[in-house]
Structure formats: structure tokens, C-alpha cells
Amino acid sequence: MRFREGTFDRSKTGILRPFCPAHAVASLPEINLDDLKAENLSLILLDVDHTLVKWKQEEFSPEVLAWVKKAKEMGFEMCILSNTRHPERLARLAAVLGIETFRGRFKPSTHMYEMALEKYGKKPEDAVMIGDQIMTDVFGANRAGIDAIWVQKMEGPEFAGTKINRVVERLVTSLLYRSLVIPLDTTSDPAPNTPFFERTIVKQFLKFCFVGGISFVIDSAVSYVLMFKIPLDGDLLSNRGGQYLLDHFPSLFRFANSPTGAFLPVATVIAASIAMINSYFLNRSFTFKIKSNENKGKQALRLYIVGYMGLFINLVVRTGLFTIIPGHPKRSWAIATVLSAVIVAMWNFVGQRYFAFRVHKSE
Numbered sequence: 626m627r628f629r630e631g632t633f634d635r636s637k638t639g640i641l642r643p644f645c646p647a648h649a650v651a652s653l654p655e656i657n658l659d660d661l662k663a664e665n666l667s668l669i670l671l672d673v674d675h676t677l678v679k680w681k682q683e684e685f686s687p688e689v690l691a692w693v694k695k696a697k698e699m700g701f702e703m704c705i706l707s708n709t710r711h712p713e714r715l716a717r718l719a720a721v722l723g724i725e726t727f728r729g730r731f732k733p734s735t736h737m738y739e740m741a742l743e744k745y746g747k748k749p750e751d752a753v754m755i756g757d758q759i760m761t762d763v764f765g766a767n768r769a770g771i772d773a774i775w776v777q778k779m780e781g782p783e784f785a786g787t788k789i790n791r792v793v794e795r796l797v798t799s800l801l802y803r804s805l806v807i808p809l810d811t812t813s814d815p816a817p818n819t820p821f822f823e824r825t826i827v828k829q830f831l832k833f834c835f836v837g838g839i840s841f842v843i844d845s846a847v848s849y850v851l852m853f854k855i856p857l858d859g860d861l862l863s864n865r866g867g868q869y870l871l872d873h874f875p876s877l878f879r880f881a882n883s884p885t886g887a888f889l890p891v892a893t894v895i896a897a898s899i900a901m902i903n904s905y906f907l908n909r910s911f912t913f914k915i916k917s918n919e920n921k922g923k924q925a926l927r928l929y930i931v932g933y934m935g936l937f938i939n940l941v942v943r944t945g946l947f948t949i950i951p952g953h954p955k956r957s958w959a960i961a962t963v964l965s966a967v968i969v970a971m972w973n974f975v976g977q978r979y980f981a982f983r984v985h986k987s988e
């Protein structure tokens with residue numbers, strides 16, 4: 626499995642959260658120290674083997690030496706947390722870099738992390754751990770409340786015990802990569818003084834409402850035709866179909882007081898599904914301006930997931946509000962319809978922008 630760089634959306638990792646790094650970066654020297662500074666980090670905790678130097682070796686690359694030197698000049702506190710069984714080699718390496726090491730219970734124990742925080746008088750949010758192993762460096766850091774940057778293991782052989790960890794690591798990261806995301810270009814924060822109506826998100830929302838209006842017309846037209854315009858055996862499809870549903874699934878449709886009433890949810894789902902085709906094509910090309918032809922299928926699937934969940938929310942909110950709002954039924958219906966439309970529009974906008982049409986790096 627190829628190592629992939631990026632930032633993890635840790636809200637999406639579920640039970641794997643404790644194993645999830647904040648970022649994955651190809652190598653230590655590629656970690657941008659200015660970014661760490663910008664995040665108000667002041668303590669860098671470093672793994673040794675395959676992060677700073679190859680296993681069993683003592684030659685640092687010029688890039689690693691330059692990176693450590695620069696970090697010191699920028700005022701970062703730094704120290705090494707290593708699981709090595711060879712303290713003499715570790716001491717020699719630390720002496721070359723001129724930084725401290727801690728020896729304690731092995732990662733993923735939080736012991737060494739806590740020793741370091743205490744020694745430098747730092748809080749977990751001031752520190753970052755950089756290491757090449759998910760099951761020790763990253764897991765231990767997360768347990769101690771410290772963010773971790775996962776770097777790709779250097780070339781070359783490694784300790785037998787580490788190889789076992791790598792099997793689990795591959796399994797975990799294959800799942801974690803699903804939450805490796807890069808934001809849409811168009812969603813980057815606007816310049817601070819961009820006028821309100823020129824902001825990308827505002828423009829997208831206005832376009833989304835326009836597309837939603839067209840979808841609403843399509844939805845209503847299809848629903849109307851299905852309910853009142855399609856004849857069947859000298860009657861209407863909605864009457865015949867509704868009667869069939871009442872005869873065959875009486876408990877499921879007992880809310881309906883007429884065959885047409887029983888057919889309404891069916892017509893609603895069919896009409897919404899057809900209107901979603903419009904939402905898909907117009908929002909994809911016009912609202913969110915997806916140019917690439919890749920992932921069309923996945924985006925359509927995600928749009929339908931968002932759409933059907935929205936439909937469900939609509940049904941629940943609308944029926945619920947209709948039941949609890951007092952007064953004339955037509956007034957209650959109107960309030961329930963408008964409020965549920967607003968709530969579902971927000972839901973669909975957020976769902977399409979951040980889920981259906983978001984660019985997932987793993988795709």
C-alpha cells in the first residue's frame with residue numbers, strides 16, 4: 626500500500642480515532658516548521674528509528690540535520706522518545722543533534738510523553754509527536770492528548786517486533802486513509818474583506834437555492850402527475866395503487882384514511898428521486914463546479930444518500946410540526962411545510978457541499 630500524504634479529518638475516524646495522526650508527511654524534513662509555529666506548538670517530540678535515522682545506523686542525512694538546526698533556531702523545544710533497546714547508540718545520536726532523550730516505559734505507554742511535558746512545563750496541546758509508527762508513536766501520543774505527525778518509514782530493514790506492528794498498521798491505515806481529505810479549492814477561506822455576496826459559500830448557497838427551486842418544480846409536477854393524471858383500469862393509478870397497498874400492507878399504511886393517502890408517500894419518493902437527478906447534474910456542474918469527470922458514480926451515490934436522509938427529515942419534521950402547531954390545519958400545514966423546507970434545504974446544502982461533492986483524496 627502506497628504511503629499517502631495529507632491531513633486527516635479525525636471527526637470521521639470513529640473507533641480508530643486513537644490511531645489517527647493529524648497529518649501524514651513523506652519525511653521529517655518535509656514538515657513545515659512555520660506551520661507548527663502557526664499552530665502555537667512549542668515542543669517537538671521525536672522518534673528515532675526510521676524517523677530521524679535508519680534502524681541501527683548513526684548517519685543523519687544533511688536534510689534531517691538542517692531541519693533540526695532550523696527548529697532549534699526557531700525556538701522549538703525538542704526531545705527524543707525512543708523504544709530502542711540500545712541506550713548507548715541513542716545517547717550518541719542525541720549528542721550529535723544536541724537534544725535530550727527520555728527513557729521510560731515503551732510507547733504506546735504515555736509515560737515518556739508525560740515525562741517530556743513535565744520537564745519542559747508544557748501542556749499536551751503545546752506539543753507534537755513525529756514518528757513513523759502508528760501503533761507506538763501515534764497511538765501513544767493520542768493517548769497522552771498530543772497530536773501526531775506520521776512520517777513515512779525510511780528505506781531499509783527493521784526490528785522483527787516492528788514488522789508485526791506494521792501488519793496491524795497497514796490494516797488500520799487502509800481504513801484511516803478514507804478520512805484523508807483535501808478541501809475543495811473553492812471552499813478555501815475567503816480573504817477577510819471579500820464582500821458578502823462575492824464569497825464562494827454565499828454564491829454557492831444562492832445557486833443551490835436556484836437549483837433547489839427547479840428541483841421543487843420537477844418534484845411537484847411528477848408528484849401531481851402520479852397522483853392525479855395517470856389512468857389505470859378506468860380509475861387512477863394512485864387509487865388503484867393505494868388500494869393495493871392498503872390490502873397487502875394494512876399495518877404499514879394504517880395512517881392513511883384513503884387509498885390516495887396511502888399512495889402519497891410512494892409518489893413522494895418517486896418524485897423526489899427524479900428531482901434529485903436535476904440536483905445532481907446542476908449542483909455538480911453549476912453550484913459546486915466540479916470539473917473532473919472522475920468519481921461521478923460515487924458523488925451521485927452520496928448525493929442520493931444525502932437526498933433520502935433529507936426526505937426522511939422532511940417527513941418527520943413536517944408531520945411532527947403539523948401535529949404540534951395549534952390553530953387551523955391549513956395554517957399549521959403552511960408553517961410546517963415552510964419550516965421543514967428551510968431545515969431540509971440547509972441539510973442538503975451542507976450534505977452536498979461537505980459530503981457528496983467533497984473531493985476525497987482516496988478516490
Ligand SMILES: [Mg+2]
Pocket residue numbers: 672673674675676756757758
Ligand atoms: Mg520508528
